[in-house]
Amino acid sequence: MKIASVEISVIQMPLKSPFLTHLGAVKDRVGIIVKVTNNDGISGFGEGVAFSTPWYTEETVETSLHMLKDILIPLLQKHPINRPEEASNLFSSIRRNNMAKAALETALWDLDAKSHSEPLSKMIGGTREIIASGVVVATDSTAKALGQIEQYLDEGYQRIKVKMNPNQDYSFLAEIRRHYPDLPLMADANSAYTLKDIDRLKALDEFNLMMIEQPLAHDDIIEHAVLQKEIRTPICLDESIVSFDDARKAIEFGSCKMINIKVGRVGGLYEAKRIHDYCFERGIPVWCGGMIEFGISRAHNIALATLPGFTIPGDISASSRFWEEDIISPEVTIENGYITVPKAPGIGFEINEKKLQEILLSKKTFVF
Numbered sequence: 364m365k366i367a368s369v370e371i372s373v374i375q376m377p378l379k380s381p382f383l384t385h386l387g388a389v390k391d392r393v394g395i396i397v398k399v400t401n402n403d404g405i406s407g408f409g410e411g412v413a414f415s416t417p418w419y420t421e422e423t424v425e426t427s428l429h430m431l432k433d434i435l436i437p438l439l440q441k442h443p444i445n446r447p448e449e450a451s452n453l454f455s456s457i458r459r460n461n462m463a464k465a466a467l468e469t470a471l472w473d474l475d476a477k478s479h480s481e482p483l484s485k486m487i488g489g490t491r492e493i494i495a496s497g498v499v500v501a502t503d504s505t506a507k508a509l510g511q512i513e514q515y516l517d518e519g520y521q522r523i524k525v526k527m528n529p530n531q532d533y534s535f536l537a538e539i540r541r542h543y544p545d546l547p548l549m550a551d552a553n554s555a556y557t558l559k560d561i562d563r564l565k566a567l568d569e570f571n572l573m574m575i576e577q578p579l580a581h582d583d584i585i586e587h588a589v590l591q592k593e594i595r596t597p598i599c600l601d602e603s604i605v606s607f608d609d610a611r612k613a614i615e616f617g618s619c620k621m622i623n624i625k626v627g628r629v630g631g632l633y634e635a636k637r638i639h640d641y642c643f644e645r646g647i648p649v650w651c652g653g654m655i656e657f658g659i660s661r662a663h664n665i666a667l668a669t670l671p672g673f674t675i676p677g678d679i680s681a682s683s684r685f686w687e688e689d690i691i692s693p694e695v696t697i698e699n700g701y702i703t704v705p706k707a708p709g710i711g712f713e714i715n716e717k718k719l720q721e722i723l724l725s726k727k728t729f730v731f
């Protein structure tokens with residue numbers, strides 16, 4: 364890969380409505396766009412998905428920018444690579460900072476797929492032409508949640524994920540089930556519980572949830588294994604899985620029955636695919652998580668979700684779920700609950716340069 368330059372843009376756009384969790388609210392999204400251009404003038408794009416503050420993982424937009432500008436881009440300048448698969452190994456000398464790594468690594472994948480005139484989904488071994496779409500309801504009242512569920516089901520989404528915590532669990536889920544007894548429903552706790560809550564979590568078994576996501580501590584796999592033995596509802600891990608080895612250990616240990624794979628959280632597409640392959644061989648279902656992202660990351664998620672083990676609809680919703688106007692063209696849309704996988708080379712979407720300029724905060728170019 365003969366890289367000529369890497370450009371880092373910081374953008375900011377308000378969400379159509381706030382995304383509320385028990386850990387905080389996201390109203391305005393700041394994101395990082397990485398553009399890697401080769402000597403033939405072909406550009407690949409990646410997106411940094413860390414939030415502005417470290418409420419979900421330890422990374423932030425600022426730490427990602429530091430890692431990219433001062434560590435990862437200089438590393439790539441010093442050690443040219445031939446294939447995107449090599450980026451993961453090159454970056455492994457740097458501990459964690461997975462979202463910063465993924466921002467650059469995914470851009471290299473897009474560039475490589477475009478240089479081979481191949482869709483990224485095919486390049487990584489994807490087999491699907493359409494992917495099933497789910498959506499997240501993240502609000503603070505039962506009435507608002509019911510209203511949003513109705514709207515999203517009308518739009519065709521195939522499953523709903525709600526946010527839950529000790530102030531919003533049994534009666535909240537009971538009310539949703541009263542209205543929608545057969546709805547494919549999952550609940551994400553973002554670590555709101557401890558093992559003291561086993562009885563409380565056991566009581567939720569009656570709602571036939573597809574899974575409870577990350578009920579216990581963000582860095583735990585030990586206590587999740589204890590909990591999984593006590594409850595019938597499958598546990599899905601999100602925050603606890605930041606690498607292939609985490610996934611392997613969690614599965615060997617019985618800490619979860621499924622995994623939410625987020626490209627940013629695990630440091631890139633290569634690691635995401637390794638986790639997928641491991642789970643697929645063992646019949647462990649995986650699904651693609653979201654990061655309230657802009658269109659570039661959404662496009663990478665679509666490519667990832669074409670792999671055969673992604674058997675559960677992911678948090679890959681339409682561009683219009685969060686944005687008045689997205690930064691890609693065409694925007695991601697849902698038809699009858701599915702997203703059509705683009706056939707154009709790379710991520711398969713163009714960049715909406717006009718929108719990107721409109722929401723641009725800063726830009727820096729690194730010449731190789």
Ligand SMILES: O=C(O)CCC(=O)C1=CC=C[C@@H](O)[C@@H]1C(=O)O
Nearest residue numbers: 384419499652653654655656678
């Ligand atoms: O991007 C989406 O569509 C939903 C994203 C989403 O649910 C999450 C993103 C980031 C942190 C969270 O609270 C939550 C999650 O934990 O999966």
Ligand SMILES: [Mg+2]
Nearest residue numbers: 551576577601
């Ligand atoms: Mg989650």
